Amino acid sequence: MMQPGFLLFIDEAGDDGTDTVRPIDENGSSEFFILAGVLIRVHRRNELLDSVNAAKRLAQLRPEQELHFRDVAAEAQISVIRELARFNAGLVAVVSNKRNMRQYRNKRVEAKNMEIVRDGKE
Numbered sequence: 648m649m650q651p652g653f654l655l656f657i658d659e660a661g662d663d664g665t666d667t668v669r670p671i672d673e674n675g676s677s678e679f680f681i682l683a684g685v686l687i688r689v690h691r692r693n694e695l696l697d698s699v700n701a702a703k704r705l706a707q708l709r710p711e712q713e714l715h716f717r718d719v720a721a722e723a724q725i726s727v728i729r730e731l732a733r734f735n736a737g738l739v740a741v742v743s744n745k746r747n748m749r750q751y752r753n754k755r756v757e758a759k760n761m762e763i764v765r766d767g768k769e
Contacts (some may be wrong), residue, residue, distance in 0.1 A: 652689040657682065665748045672749075679744055686737035698734040702727045 660683075687695055700710050705726045706719045719727055741752030 649688075650690045653686055654689055654692060655684050655686050659683075661745075663746055668745045668749045671746060674699040675749075676745070678746060679742060681740065681742050683738070683740040686739065691736075695734060696737070698731060702730040706729055766769055 659681060661677040661680040663680060667675035669675040669678050685695075699714065703710060703712065703714050706714060706723050708714060713725075716724065716727070
């Protein structure tokens, strides 16, 4: 019987700063902020892990090492992409070019008292 449910793996790239933004500001934050996710059914978890581990082998990484594309040798990047592309999954990406947000402030959000709660404790 197939295990019900979904898994969503999320990662981000860039930073969330908007006070100064490259290339407008020399020492600004990254121009883009990207939030991406891979959605799979729970029963495909091992299949996804096998695909990621195969890509890591192509990048000459051990299974326990993190795969960061920027750190993959140029000659291995296409092979890694091809390996990961063979895994059929739902993909979601939100890409924000922060140039138009430079020095933006949302005063309504800033006026709210926002608290972070972890494990039921403030």
